[in-house]
Amino acid sequence: xxxxxxxxxxxxxxxxxxxxxxxxxxxxxxxxxxxxxxxxxxxxxxxxxxxxxxxxxxxxxxxxxxxxxxxxxxxxxxxxxxxxxxxxxxxxxxxxxxxxxxxxxxxxxxxxxxxxxxxxxxxxxxxxxxxxxxxxxxxxxxxxxxxxxxxxxxxxxxxxxxxxxxxxxxxxxxxxxxxxxxxxxxxxxxxxxxxxxxxxxxxxxxxxxxxxxxxxxxxxxxxxxxxxxxxxxxxxxxxxxxxxxxxxxxxxxxxxxxxxxxxxxxxxxxxxxxxxxxxxxxxxxxx
Numbered sequence: 288x289x290x291x292x293x294x295x296x297x298x299x300x301x302x303x304x305x306x307x308x309x310x311x312x313x314x315x316x317x318x319x320x321x322x323x324x325x326x327x328x329x330x331x332x333x334x335x336x337x338x339x340x341x342x343x344x345x346x347x348x349x350x351x352x353x354x355x356x357x358x359x360x361x362x363x364x365x366x367x368x369x370x371x372x373x374x375x376x377x378x379x380x381x382x383x384x385x386x387x388x389x390x391x392x393x394x395x396x397x398x399x400x401x402x403x404x405x406x407x408x409x410x411x412x413x414x415x416x417x418x419x420x421x422x423x424x425x426x427x428x429x430x431x432x433x434x435x436x437x438x439x440x441x442x443x444x445x446x447x448x449x450x451x452x453x454x455x456x457x458x459x460x461x462x463x464x465x466x467x468x469x470x471x472x473x474x475x476x477x478x479x480x481x482x483x484x485x486x487x488x489x490x491x492x493x494x495x496x497x498x499x500x501x502x503x504x505x506x507x508x509x510x511x512x513x514x515x516x517x518x519x520x521x522x523x524x525x526x527x528x529x530x531x532x533x534x535x536x537x538x539x540x541x542x543x544x545x546x547x548x549x550x551x552x553x554x555x556x557x558x559x560x561x562x563x564x565x566x567x568x569x570x571x572x573x574x
Contacts, residue, residue: 290486290551293479298556300476301325304469308365311465312458313353323347323567324362330560333553347567360451364459367412368466372473373509374409377402380506389500397530401511408514415449416456425449480552481505487547488536495535504531525549 299322306321327347331340345358381402414421429445432438460466485501496504511527525545533541 290483290490290547291555293483293486294551294555297476297479297483298325298559300472300479304368304472304476305365307465307468307472308361308368308459311462312357312361312455316351320348320351323563326556326560326563327567328362329556330564333557333560356447356451357455359448360453360455361459363448363452364416364455367409367416368469369473370405370412370513371409372470372477373506373513374405375470376474376477377405377506377510380503383499384503387499387503389503397511398507401507401514404514405510415452416460419453422449422453477506477509478502481509483551484508484544484548487544487551491540491543491547493536493540493544495540496532500535504535507531524553 302318302321302325305324306316306318309316309321309324324344324347327343328340331343341359341362344362345355348358349355381398415425426446426449429442429449432442434442481502482498484505485496485498488496488501508524508527508531511530512523528545528548529538529541532544536544
């Protein structure tokens, strides 16, 4: 029960971050709608292999008179805030580890690689949001793509997304208080998310890692997960989990913890999202 409650709190905090972001642009936006955005995103990520996230969220918010273009920009901005928080938390975890002294045998090269790649991705995303020159450069490169077949559609989608991200970033980033709130909620959200790993380990009766060490490893794990290829969030998380925790729990213990961890953080939210999606679908039909 503690595991499920911790995951639910994480989902509520994720919705709170969405609520703060959306409300900064649409004062009438409610927390109930933010919950809808969160669970529709989970449903789209799993049921439609990530490709359905933005279209489903866009259609849902369009029914509340929010233009699809603004939805694309704001949802991508929400993702950027999340990635930034993951990077900052991981940096703090690695700094803390210099005092804790947790040994990660033969794995530090992967940690540094993940940290470096994540840093590059974050800087690139921030530059897209903040600098018109970067946006113009990317739009210019996009225009040079072929005009035939699927490329024509991709050019249109990518150009529209770049413009939406920049336009919404201008409006959100100038509100410093809002940005601080979003980042703070995202950091607190990650604290709860990483606590799930510790509870999984304790439920299974393993004692090789304490709470602080689990927070450090979980932060590094999510950082590495973000730069590994995956399909609908599957594959990269499992690989990173096994890579980091097997050095402390052994392969058998890590496999058991991984099954429980993914059940709580992947399958449980998806199961919750199904009735929420069906409810939202029925309500949208009445709007």
